[in-house]
Amino acid sequence: MIHCPKCSSEVLVETPALGNIPLDVCPACSGIWFEKGELEALLRQSQGGGQADLQLIAPKPEGQDCPACKVKMSHGGLVNPLLLVDKCEACGGVWLDARELELVKKLLGLTGGDSVVKVARPSSSPAAAPARDPKLILIKIAAAVGAVAGLVGLSYQMYLYFSPPETVSRTPSLAVAVVSVLLFAGGVLALNWGKEDRWR
Ligand SMILES: [Zn+2]
Ligand SMILES: [Zn+2]
CATH class of the missing domain: 1.10.287 (Helix Hairpins)
Structure with a gap:
């Protein structure tokens, strides 16, 4: 279970949003968590080769806390200096705010689809019948x-x-x-x- 770095009470939901790589998306703020290598793999798919390890452009130590290892992430540009993301230097994961998804999709050469990835919260007990009032x-x-x-x-x-x-x-x-x-x-x-x- 990975908690959203912005909404501490929310648990990220795995969803096949971009390409066929399962992403962890926050049901509340629609932020996306890429585990190490996932974003790189998407970029490699779209741009072909190169960029084995993504280094942030002008990283600043002012990101959110990493949802996986709880250390402070670096905030900086990803490939494009306008695309600001949080990257954990410890585990290599990347946190993307919902509003940055459009830029990532341009970067990946993806068009169409929703500008925000929406996921539903998993129901805690799907088997339970609705109790009668x-x-x-x-x-x-x-x-x-x-x-x-x-x-x-x-x-x-x-x-x-x-x-x-x-x-x-x-x-x-x-x-x-x-x-x-x-x-x-x-x-x-x-x-x-x-x-x-x-x-x-
Ligand atoms: Zn969130
Ligand atoms: Zn981390």
């Missing part, structure tokens, strides 16, 4: 209880209404019937809430 389950239970209560209340009012008055002790109440209907309708609506494709 316990609050949502409570709401569903309440909705189901409400719907059943509304149905029972409405049935009872209907029973009172349609029975001969002398056989029942209570008179039907329109208010209770309306509340029951609302309870039932609200409960059914709430039960279906959040189901995919329901409202689209």
Whole structure:
């Protein structure tokens, strides 16, 4: 695991971004880490021969800390004095900021593609199913209880209404019937809430 030298909490993600050499890219700042020899190999592919070891132009000891060996890297020009990179003198790795990728691609003779390499953070536990929201389950239970209560209340009012008055002790109440209907309708609506494709 290599941490981004700029975003200490981010872990670089390996991706086949340029050519067929896997690069380590930061998911947050899209900076690229080239291990020793990777950038040289890309340059050799595009320019043919030479440049076995890349020396920085006018290196200054003001780079980021090397993500591999944690020592301060040198900041300087790579082949082109405008292409400023951080190079670790200890392990030979090169750190490239996202905005410098365009220059590198020109240098490599690559055109097209995205100007920034985007990678997604690896999910920590891809196998874990999305946990159901316990609050949502409570709401569903309440909705189901409400719907059943509304149905029972409405049935009872209907029973009172349609029975001969002398056989029942209570008179039907329109208010209770309306509340029951609302309870039932609200409960059914709430039960279906959040189901995919329901409202689209
Ligand atoms: Zn980063
Ligand atoms: Zn290093």
